[in-house]
Amino acid sequence: MLLKKSFKGGAHPPEGKHYSEHKPIETAPLPDTVVIPVQQHIGAPAEPIVKKGDYVKTGQPISKAVKFVSVPCHASVTGTITAVEKRPHPLGAKVLSVVIKREEEDQWFEDYSKATSIDDLSVDEIKNRIQNAGIAGMGGAAFPTHVKLSPPDGKTIDILIINGVECEPYLTSDHRLMVEKPDEVLKGIQILQKIVNVQKVIIGIEKNKPDAIKILKDKISGLKNISVLPLNVKYPQGAEKQLIKASTGREVPSGGLPMDVGALVHNVGTAFAVYEAVTFNKPLIERIVTVTGEGIKEPKNVKVRIGTSFKYLVDFCNGYTENASKIINGGPMMGIAQKNDDVPVIKGTSGILVLEKKQADLPEEQPCISCARCVDVCPMKLLPSHIATYVEHDLIDDAYKLGLFDCMECGTCSFICPSKRHLVQYIKYGKSQWNKKYRKAD
Numbered sequence: 001m002l003l004k005k006s007f008k009g010g011a012h013p014p015e016g017k018h019y020s021e022h023k024p025i026e027t028a029p030l031p032d033t034v035v036i037p038v039q040q041h042i043g044a045p046a047e048p049i050v051k052k053g054d055y056v057k058t059g060q061p062i063s064k065a066v067k068f069v070s071v072p073c074h075a076s077v078t079g080t081i082t083a084v085e086k087r088p089h090p091l092g093a094k095v096l097s098v099v100i101k102r103e104e105e106d107q108w109f110e111d112y113s114k115a116t117s118i119d120d121l122s123v124d125e126i127k128n129r130i131q132n133a134g135i136a137g138m139g140g141a142a143f144p145t146h147v148k149l150s151p152p153d154g155k156t157i158d159i160l161i162i163n164g165v166e167c168e169p170y171l172t173s174d175h176r177l178m179v180e181k182p183d184e185v186l187k188g189i190q191i192l193q194k195i196v197n198v199q200k201v202i203i204g205i206e207k208n209k210p211d212a213i214k215i216l217k218d219k220i221s222g223l224k225n226i227s228v229l230p231l232n233v234k235y236p237q238g239a240e241k242q243l244i245k246a247s248t249g250r251e252v253p254s255g256g257l258p259m260d261v262g263a264l265v266h267n268v269g270t271a272f273a274v275y276e277a278v279t280f281n282k283p284l285i286e287r288i289v290t291v292t293g294e295g296i297k298e299p300k301n302v303k304v305r306i307g308t309s310f311k312y313l314v315d316f317c318n319g320y321t322e323n324a325s326k327i328i329n330g331g332p333m334m335g336i337a338q339k340n341d342d343v344p345v346i347k348g349t350s351g352i353l354v355l356e357k358k359q360a361d362l363p364e365e366q367p368c369i370s371c372a373r374c375v376d377v378c379p380m381k382l383l384p385s386h387i388a389t390y391v392e393h394d395l396i397d398d399a400y401k402l403g404l405f406d407c408m409e410c411g412t413c414s415f416i417c418p419s420k421r422h423l424v425q426y427i428k429y430g431k432s433q434w435n436k437k438y439r440k441a442d
Protein backbone atom coordinates (compact mmCIF):
# COMPACT_ATOMS: atom_id res chain seq x y z
CA MET A 1 0.00 0.00 0.00
CA LEU A 2 1.23 3.51 -0.82
CA LEU A 3 1.25 5.51 2.40
CA LYS A 4 0.55 9.21 2.39
CA LYS A 5 2.91 9.69 5.35
CA SER A 6 0.33 11.86 6.97
CA PHE A 7 -3.35 11.90 8.01
CA LYS A 8 -6.53 13.77 7.20
CA GLY A 9 -6.95 17.20 8.82
CA GLY A 10 -4.36 18.94 10.95
CA ALA A 11 -2.70 22.33 10.67
CA HIS A 12 0.64 24.11 10.56
CA PRO A 13 1.08 26.26 13.66
CA PRO A 14 4.33 28.29 13.82
CA GLU A 15 7.03 25.77 14.73
CA GLY A 16 9.18 27.84 17.07
CA LYS A 17 11.75 25.04 17.21
CA HIS A 18 14.63 27.21 16.02
CA TYR A 19 15.15 28.50 19.57
CA SER A 20 16.49 25.17 20.80
CA GLU A 21 16.69 22.52 18.07
CA HIS A 22 20.45 22.95 17.61
CA LYS A 23 21.26 23.35 21.30
CA PRO A 24 23.07 20.30 22.71
CA ILE A 25 21.62 18.85 25.91
CA GLU A 26 23.09 20.48 29.03
CA THR A 27 22.95 18.91 32.47
CA ALA A 28 21.48 21.16 35.14
CA PRO A 29 23.35 21.26 38.47
CA LEU A 30 21.62 19.37 41.25
CA PRO A 31 18.90 21.49 42.88
CA ASP A 32 18.84 22.05 46.66
CA THR A 33 15.30 20.74 46.94
CA VAL A 34 13.11 18.44 44.88
CA VAL A 35 9.36 17.93 45.15
CA ILE A 36 8.29 14.53 43.83
CA PRO A 37 4.54 13.92 43.41
CA VAL A 38 3.53 10.29 43.96
CA GLN A 39 1.10 10.63 41.05
CA GLN A 40 2.96 11.34 37.83
CA HIS A 41 1.28 8.70 35.73
CA ILE A 42 -2.17 7.60 34.59
CA GLY A 43 -3.59 5.01 36.99
CA ALA A 44 -3.55 4.48 40.74
CA PRO A 45 -1.31 6.85 42.72
CA ALA A 46 1.76 5.24 44.24
CA GLU A 47 1.81 5.08 48.05
CA PRO A 48 4.62 6.85 49.95
CA ILE A 49 6.94 4.48 51.82
CA VAL A 50 9.03 7.22 53.48
CA LYS A 51 8.27 9.82 56.13
CA LYS A 52 9.53 13.18 57.26
CA GLY A 53 13.05 12.94 58.65
CA ASP A 54 14.09 9.88 56.62
CA TYR A 55 17.41 10.02 54.81
CA VAL A 56 17.27 8.77 51.21
CA LYS A 57 19.85 8.03 48.58
CA THR A 58 19.54 8.83 44.88
CA GLY A 59 17.50 6.13 43.16
CA GLN A 60 15.88 4.85 46.37
CA PRO A 61 12.16 4.06 46.02
CA ILE A 62 10.06 6.60 47.95
CA SER A 63 6.65 5.30 46.92
CA LYS A 64 5.32 1.92 45.83
CA ALA A 65 2.81 0.89 43.19
CA VAL A 66 -0.13 -0.79 44.87
CA LYS A 67 -1.95 -1.72 41.68
CA PHE A 68 -0.91 -3.09 38.31
CA VAL A 69 -1.69 0.23 36.57
CA SER A 70 0.72 2.24 38.65
CA VAL A 71 4.45 2.86 39.00
CA PRO A 72 6.69 3.79 41.93
CA CYS A 73 8.69 7.01 42.30
CA HIS A 74 12.30 7.33 43.39
CA ALA A 75 14.45 9.87 45.17
CA SER A 76 16.15 11.98 42.53
CA VAL A 77 18.74 13.42 44.93
CA THR A 78 20.43 12.37 48.17
CA GLY A 79 19.19 14.04 51.34
CA THR A 80 16.53 14.26 54.02
CA ILE A 81 12.79 14.17 53.58
CA THR A 82 11.41 17.41 54.93
CA ALA A 83 7.73 16.82 54.14
CA VAL A 84 5.22 14.38 52.70
CA GLU A 85 2.32 16.65 51.90
CA LYS A 86 0.14 18.01 49.12
CA ARG A 87 1.96 20.34 46.79
CA PRO A 88 1.09 22.07 43.46
CA HIS A 89 1.35 19.76 40.47
CA PRO A 90 1.95 20.91 36.87
CA LEU A 91 -1.15 19.04 35.66
CA GLY A 92 -3.55 20.82 38.03
CA ALA A 93 -4.72 20.24 41.58
CA LYS A 94 -2.38 19.72 44.54
CA VAL A 95 -1.00 16.19 44.81
CA LEU A 96 0.65 14.28 47.66
CA SER A 97 4.38 14.82 47.20
CA VAL A 98 7.66 13.88 48.83
CA VAL A 99 9.94 16.85 49.47
CA ILE A 100 13.68 16.11 49.70
CA LYS A 101 16.28 18.60 50.87
CA ARG A 102 19.54 17.68 49.18
CA GLU A 103 22.44 17.38 51.61
CA GLU A 104 25.28 16.22 49.43
CA GLU A 105 26.24 15.04 45.98
CA ASP A 106 24.72 11.76 44.84
CA GLN A 107 25.07 8.73 47.08
CA TRP A 108 23.58 6.05 44.85
CA PHE A 109 21.07 3.63 46.33
CA GLU A 110 22.46 0.86 44.14
CA ASP A 111 25.24 0.51 41.62
CA TYR A 112 23.63 1.53 38.33
CA SER A 113 26.77 1.18 36.25
CA LYS A 114 26.82 -2.60 35.74
CA ALA A 115 25.24 -3.60 32.44
CA THR A 116 23.03 -6.67 32.04
CA SER A 117 22.53 -8.21 28.61
CA ILE A 118 18.87 -8.50 27.66
CA ASP A 119 19.67 -12.03 26.50
CA ASP A 120 20.10 -12.90 30.18
CA LEU A 121 16.64 -11.64 31.13
CA SER A 122 13.25 -13.19 30.51
CA VAL A 123 10.41 -11.05 29.16
CA ASP A 124 8.80 -10.99 32.62
CA GLU A 125 12.07 -9.92 34.23
CA ILE A 126 12.40 -7.12 31.68
CA LYS A 127 8.85 -5.92 32.33
CA ASN A 128 9.48 -6.02 36.09
CA ARG A 129 12.55 -3.86 35.67
CA ILE A 130 10.52 -1.39 33.62
CA GLN A 131 7.76 -1.17 36.25
CA ASN A 132 10.19 -1.05 39.18
CA ALA A 133 12.07 1.79 37.46
CA GLY A 134 8.84 3.81 37.47
CA ILE A 135 8.60 4.32 33.73
CA ALA A 136 5.47 5.94 32.34
CA GLY A 137 5.13 7.27 28.78
CA MET A 138 7.66 10.08 28.42
CA GLY A 139 5.88 11.80 25.54
CA GLY A 140 3.43 13.35 27.98
CA ALA A 141 0.69 10.71 28.10
CA ALA A 142 2.37 9.12 31.15
CA PHE A 143 0.64 5.75 30.81
CA PRO A 144 2.63 3.08 32.73
CA THR A 145 4.89 1.49 30.14
CA HIS A 146 4.77 -2.07 31.52
CA VAL A 147 0.96 -2.02 31.17
CA LYS A 148 1.14 -0.96 27.54
CA LEU A 149 3.58 -3.81 27.01
CA SER A 150 1.09 -6.35 28.40
CA PRO A 151 -1.78 -6.58 25.91
CA PRO A 152 -4.74 -8.66 27.14
CA ASP A 153 -5.30 -12.17 25.81
CA GLY A 154 -6.77 -12.11 22.33
CA LYS A 155 -4.97 -8.94 21.25
CA THR A 156 -2.05 -9.45 18.92
CA ILE A 157 0.55 -6.79 18.28
CA ASP A 158 2.34 -7.11 14.94
CA ILE A 159 3.92 -3.69 14.61
CA LEU A 160 5.83 -1.46 17.01
CA ILE A 161 5.84 2.23 16.12
CA ILE A 162 8.39 4.48 17.76
CA ASN A 163 7.22 8.04 18.05
CA GLY A 164 10.01 10.45 17.20
CA VAL A 165 7.61 12.93 15.64
CA GLU A 166 7.60 15.67 18.29
CA CYS A 167 5.02 17.72 16.42
CA GLU A 168 4.23 20.00 19.34
CA PRO A 169 5.66 23.45 18.44
CA TYR A 170 8.76 24.68 20.29
CA LEU A 171 9.66 21.34 21.89
CA THR A 172 12.95 19.71 20.89
CA SER A 173 13.86 17.32 23.71
CA ASP A 174 13.04 14.17 21.69
CA HIS A 175 14.86 15.60 18.68
CA ARG A 176 18.05 16.16 20.69
CA LEU A 177 17.77 12.72 22.29
CA MET A 178 17.66 11.06 18.86
CA VAL A 179 20.63 13.11 17.65
CA GLU A 180 22.77 12.72 20.76
CA LYS A 181 21.80 9.26 22.08
CA PRO A 182 20.82 7.24 19.00
CA ASP A 183 22.54 4.02 20.13
CA GLU A 184 20.78 4.04 23.48
CA VAL A 185 17.42 4.84 21.87
CA LEU A 186 17.91 1.97 19.43
CA LYS A 187 18.84 -0.45 22.18
CA GLY A 188 15.69 0.61 24.03
CA ILE A 189 13.67 -0.04 20.88
CA GLN A 190 15.16 -3.52 20.58
CA ILE A 191 14.21 -4.26 24.18
CA LEU A 192 10.63 -3.18 23.46
CA GLN A 193 10.72 -5.30 20.32
CA LYS A 194 11.81 -8.34 22.32
CA ILE A 195 9.02 -7.89 24.86
CA VAL A 196 6.19 -7.73 22.33
CA ASN A 197 7.91 -10.08 19.91
CA VAL A 198 7.13 -8.14 16.74
CA GLN A 199 8.87 -8.51 13.42
CA LYS A 200 8.28 -4.96 12.24
CA VAL A 201 9.35 -1.67 13.83
CA ILE A 202 8.84 1.77 12.32
CA ILE A 203 10.50 4.87 13.75
CA GLY A 204 8.34 7.82 12.67
CA ILE A 205 10.09 11.20 12.50
CA GLU A 206 8.83 14.43 10.95
CA LYS A 207 10.89 15.69 8.04
CA ASN A 208 11.83 18.85 9.94
CA LYS A 209 14.45 16.78 11.80
CA PRO A 210 16.69 15.70 8.91
CA ASP A 211 19.71 15.20 11.18
CA ALA A 212 17.82 12.76 13.41
CA ILE A 213 16.46 10.93 10.36
CA LYS A 214 19.93 10.57 8.89
CA ILE A 215 21.60 9.45 12.12
CA LEU A 216 18.99 6.82 12.87
CA LYS A 217 18.92 5.60 9.26
CA ASP A 218 22.68 5.14 9.40
CA LYS A 219 22.43 3.33 12.72
CA ILE A 220 19.78 0.85 11.57
CA SER A 221 21.54 -0.14 8.38
CA GLY A 222 22.12 -3.84 8.78
CA LEU A 223 19.42 -4.19 11.42
CA LYS A 224 16.61 -6.41 10.30
CA ASN A 225 12.98 -5.32 10.53
CA ILE A 226 13.54 -1.74 11.75
CA SER A 227 12.93 1.20 9.43
CA VAL A 228 12.89 4.98 9.75
CA LEU A 229 9.88 6.66 8.21
CA PRO A 230 10.19 10.41 7.46
CA LEU A 231 6.74 11.93 7.87
CA ASN A 232 5.22 15.11 6.48
CA VAL A 233 5.29 18.01 8.88
CA LYS A 234 1.80 18.59 10.16
CA TYR A 235 0.30 19.00 13.61
CA PRO A 236 -0.73 16.67 15.37
CA GLN A 237 1.29 14.08 13.46
CA GLY A 238 2.63 12.69 16.75
CA ALA A 239 -0.78 11.81 18.18
CA GLU A 240 -0.99 8.02 18.44
CA LYS A 241 -3.93 7.44 16.13
CA GLN A 242 -2.61 9.86 13.51
CA LEU A 243 0.85 8.33 13.64
CA ILE A 244 -0.57 4.83 13.18
CA LYS A 245 -2.67 5.99 10.24
CA ALA A 246 0.27 7.75 8.61
CA SER A 247 2.75 4.95 9.09
CA THR A 248 0.56 1.88 8.49
CA GLY A 249 -2.68 3.06 6.90
CA ARG A 250 -4.58 1.43 9.78
CA GLU A 251 -7.39 3.34 11.46
CA VAL A 252 -8.00 2.96 15.20
CA PRO A 253 -11.79 2.85 15.73
CA SER A 254 -13.63 5.41 17.85
CA GLY A 255 -13.09 4.59 21.50
CA GLY A 256 -10.51 1.96 20.51
CA LEU A 257 -6.84 1.50 21.30
CA PRO A 258 -3.81 1.04 19.01
CA MET A 259 -3.75 -2.66 19.96
CA ASP A 260 -7.18 -3.00 18.31
CA VAL A 261 -5.35 -2.63 14.99
CA GLY A 262 -2.29 -4.61 16.06
CA ALA A 263 -0.11 -1.58 16.77
CA LEU A 264 1.84 -0.42 19.79
CA VAL A 265 3.29 3.09 20.01
CA HIS A 266 6.11 4.19 22.30
CA ASN A 267 7.90 7.50 22.45
CA VAL A 268 11.67 7.77 21.82
CA GLY A 269 12.13 9.14 25.35
CA THR A 270 10.41 6.07 26.71
CA ALA A 271 12.70 3.85 24.63
CA PHE A 272 15.70 5.62 26.15
CA ALA A 273 14.36 5.24 29.70
CA VAL A 274 13.63 1.56 29.03
CA TYR A 275 17.22 1.08 27.87
CA GLU A 276 18.59 2.54 31.13
CA ALA A 277 16.09 0.68 33.32
CA VAL A 278 16.62 -2.73 31.75
CA THR A 279 20.34 -2.56 31.07
CA PHE A 280 21.45 -0.87 34.30
CA ASN A 281 18.44 -1.44 36.57
CA LYS A 282 18.38 2.35 36.86
CA PRO A 283 15.18 4.06 38.03
CA LEU A 284 13.70 7.02 36.22
CA ILE A 285 15.08 9.98 38.16
CA GLU A 286 15.82 12.43 35.36
CA ARG A 287 14.68 13.49 31.91
CA ILE A 288 15.37 15.96 29.11
CA VAL A 289 13.27 19.14 29.20
CA THR A 290 13.18 21.88 26.56
CA VAL A 291 13.04 25.26 28.28
CA THR A 292 12.09 27.70 25.58
CA GLY A 293 9.90 30.42 24.13
CA GLU A 294 10.08 34.15 23.55
CA GLY A 295 9.90 34.67 27.32
CA ILE A 296 13.15 32.79 28.08
CA LYS A 297 16.47 34.60 27.74
CA GLU A 298 18.51 31.57 26.71
CA PRO A 299 16.42 28.60 25.55
CA LYS A 300 18.04 25.21 26.17
CA ASN A 301 17.53 21.47 26.25
CA VAL A 302 18.32 20.43 29.78
CA LYS A 303 18.84 17.09 31.50
CA VAL A 304 17.30 17.59 34.89
CA ARG A 305 16.32 15.60 37.96
CA ILE A 306 12.62 14.82 38.43
CA GLY A 307 11.18 17.15 41.07
CA THR A 308 13.29 20.17 40.14
CA SER A 309 11.22 23.34 40.13
CA PHE A 310 10.37 25.18 36.91
CA LYS A 311 11.85 28.30 38.50
CA TYR A 312 15.22 26.62 39.00
CA LEU A 313 15.28 25.58 35.35
CA VAL A 314 14.25 29.02 34.12
CA ASP A 315 17.09 30.52 36.19
CA PHE A 316 19.45 27.98 34.61
CA CYS A 317 18.38 29.43 31.26
CA ASN A 318 19.27 32.95 32.43
CA GLY A 319 15.77 33.86 33.50
CA TYR A 320 12.75 35.51 31.94
CA THR A 321 12.75 38.22 29.29
CA GLU A 322 11.22 41.56 30.21
CA ASN A 323 7.87 40.77 28.58
CA ALA A 324 7.52 37.17 29.75
CA SER A 325 3.94 36.60 30.73
CA LYS A 326 2.77 32.99 30.67
CA ILE A 327 4.43 29.73 31.70
CA ILE A 328 3.24 26.44 30.24
CA ASN A 329 3.99 22.81 31.10
CA GLY A 330 4.49 21.40 27.57
CA GLY A 331 3.96 23.17 24.27
CA PRO A 332 1.55 25.86 23.06
CA MET A 333 -1.03 23.47 21.58
CA MET A 334 -1.54 20.83 24.27
CA GLY A 335 0.40 22.26 27.20
CA ILE A 336 -1.11 23.39 30.49
CA ALA A 337 -0.72 26.97 31.70
CA GLN A 338 0.72 27.30 35.20
CA LYS A 339 -0.24 29.74 37.94
CA ASN A 340 3.44 30.29 38.71
CA ASP A 341 6.83 28.62 38.36
CA ASP A 342 6.77 26.91 41.75
CA VAL A 343 5.86 23.50 40.31
CA PRO A 344 8.10 20.47 39.78
CA VAL A 345 9.29 18.78 36.61
CA ILE A 346 7.54 15.41 36.44
CA LYS A 347 8.19 12.35 34.27
CA GLY A 348 5.92 13.70 31.51
CA THR A 349 7.38 17.21 31.40
CA SER A 350 8.92 17.41 27.95
CA GLY A 351 9.02 21.18 27.87
CA ILE A 352 8.60 24.42 29.77
CA LEU A 353 7.38 27.15 27.45
CA VAL A 354 7.31 30.81 28.39
CA LEU A 355 5.37 33.17 26.15
CA GLU A 356 5.27 36.95 26.02
CA LYS A 357 2.12 38.88 26.79
CA LYS A 358 1.12 39.51 23.17
CA GLN A 359 1.19 35.75 22.50
CA ALA A 360 -0.30 34.65 25.76
CA ASP A 361 -3.63 36.46 25.95
CA LEU A 362 -6.59 34.39 24.85
CA PRO A 363 -8.12 36.38 21.94
CA GLU A 364 -11.62 37.74 22.34
CA GLU A 365 -14.22 35.37 20.91
CA GLN A 366 -16.42 36.42 18.00
CA PRO A 367 -19.59 34.66 16.83
CA CYS A 368 -19.16 31.53 14.73
CA ILE A 369 -19.41 32.30 11.01
CA SER A 370 -20.06 28.64 10.07
CA CYS A 371 -17.00 28.47 7.86
CA ALA A 372 -16.40 24.79 8.80
CA ARG A 373 -12.65 25.25 8.96
CA CYS A 374 -12.60 23.59 12.38
CA VAL A 375 -14.32 20.57 10.84
CA ASP A 376 -11.81 20.42 7.99
CA VAL A 377 -8.80 20.38 10.31
CA CYS A 378 -10.07 18.11 13.08
CA PRO A 379 -7.87 15.00 12.87
CA MET A 380 -10.57 13.00 14.68
CA LYS A 381 -13.19 13.93 12.07
CA LEU A 382 -15.39 15.61 14.69
CA LEU A 383 -17.62 18.66 14.49
CA PRO A 384 -15.84 20.93 16.98
CA SER A 385 -18.13 23.93 16.48
CA HIS A 386 -21.26 21.85 17.16
CA ILE A 387 -19.77 20.09 20.17
CA ALA A 388 -18.63 23.42 21.65
CA THR A 389 -22.04 25.00 21.06
CA TYR A 390 -23.80 22.13 22.78
CA VAL A 391 -21.46 22.44 25.78
CA GLU A 392 -21.99 26.20 25.84
CA HIS A 393 -25.73 25.60 26.13
CA ASP A 394 -25.35 22.89 28.73
CA LEU A 395 -26.46 20.15 26.33
CA ILE A 396 -23.78 17.74 27.49
CA ASP A 397 -25.59 14.60 26.30
CA ASP A 398 -25.80 15.99 22.78
CA ALA A 399 -22.12 16.88 22.89
CA TYR A 400 -21.38 13.35 24.05
CA LYS A 401 -23.30 11.86 21.13
CA LEU A 402 -21.17 13.92 18.75
CA GLY A 403 -17.98 12.32 20.08
CA LEU A 404 -17.02 14.63 22.96
CA PHE A 405 -14.66 11.98 24.32
CA ASP A 406 -13.10 11.21 20.95
CA CYS A 407 -11.57 14.68 21.10
CA MET A 408 -7.89 14.42 22.06
CA GLU A 409 -7.70 18.13 22.94
CA CYS A 410 -5.07 18.80 20.30
CA GLY A 411 -6.25 22.41 19.94
CA THR A 412 -6.09 22.42 16.13
CA CYS A 413 -9.70 23.64 15.82
CA SER A 414 -9.13 26.59 18.18
CA PHE A 415 -5.92 27.45 16.35
CA ILE A 416 -7.60 27.61 12.95
CA CYS A 417 -10.88 29.30 13.92
CA PRO A 418 -11.12 32.80 12.35
CA SER A 419 -13.60 33.83 15.04
CA LYS A 420 -11.17 32.73 17.74
CA ARG A 421 -13.79 30.56 19.39
CA HIS A 422 -12.40 28.86 22.48
CA LEU A 423 -13.37 25.49 21.10
CA VAL A 424 -10.98 23.23 22.95
CA GLN A 425 -11.71 25.01 26.23
CA TYR A 426 -15.43 24.33 25.77
CA ILE A 427 -14.69 20.70 24.96
CA LYS A 428 -12.50 20.21 28.03
CA TYR A 429 -15.17 21.83 30.15
CA GLY A 430 -17.80 19.61 28.53
CA LYS A 431 -15.83 16.48 29.46
CA SER A 432 -15.54 17.61 33.07
CA GLN A 433 -19.30 18.31 33.18
CA TRP A 434 -20.13 14.92 31.69
CA ASN A 435 -17.83 13.21 34.20
CA LYS A 436 -19.47 15.12 37.03
CA LYS A 437 -22.91 14.09 35.85
CA TYR A 438 -22.29 10.42 35.07
CA ARG A 439 -19.13 9.26 36.80
CA LYS A 440 -19.87 10.60 40.26
CA ALA A 441 -21.59 7.38 41.25
CA ASP A 442 -18.71 5.17 40.01
Ligand code: SF4
Nearest residue numbers: 378407408410411413
Ligand atom coordinates in the same frame (compact mmCIF):
# COMPACT_ATOMS: atom_id res chain seq x y z
S1 SF4 B 1 -12.23 18.77 18.32
FE1 SF4 B 1 -10.60 17.95 19.58
S2 SF4 B 1 -9.52 16.52 18.27
FE2 SF4 B 1 -10.73 17.85 16.93
S3 SF4 B 1 -9.35 19.52 16.39
FE3 SF4 B 1 -10.50 20.19 18.17
S4 SF4 B 1 -9.21 19.67 19.90
FE4 SF4 B 1 -8.45 18.47 18.15
Ligand code: SF4
Nearest residue numbers: 368369371372374417
Ligand atom coordinates in the same frame (compact mmCIF):
# COMPACT_ATOMS: atom_id res chain seq x y z
S1 SF4 C 1 -13.82 27.50 12.51
FE1 SF4 C 1 -14.77 28.84 14.02
S2 SF4 C 1 -16.07 30.18 12.83
FE2 SF4 C 1 -15.56 28.45 11.51
S3 SF4 C 1 -17.22 26.96 11.87
FE3 SF4 C 1 -15.63 26.45 13.28
S4 SF4 C 1 -16.20 27.54 15.15
FE4 SF4 C 1 -17.34 28.49 13.49
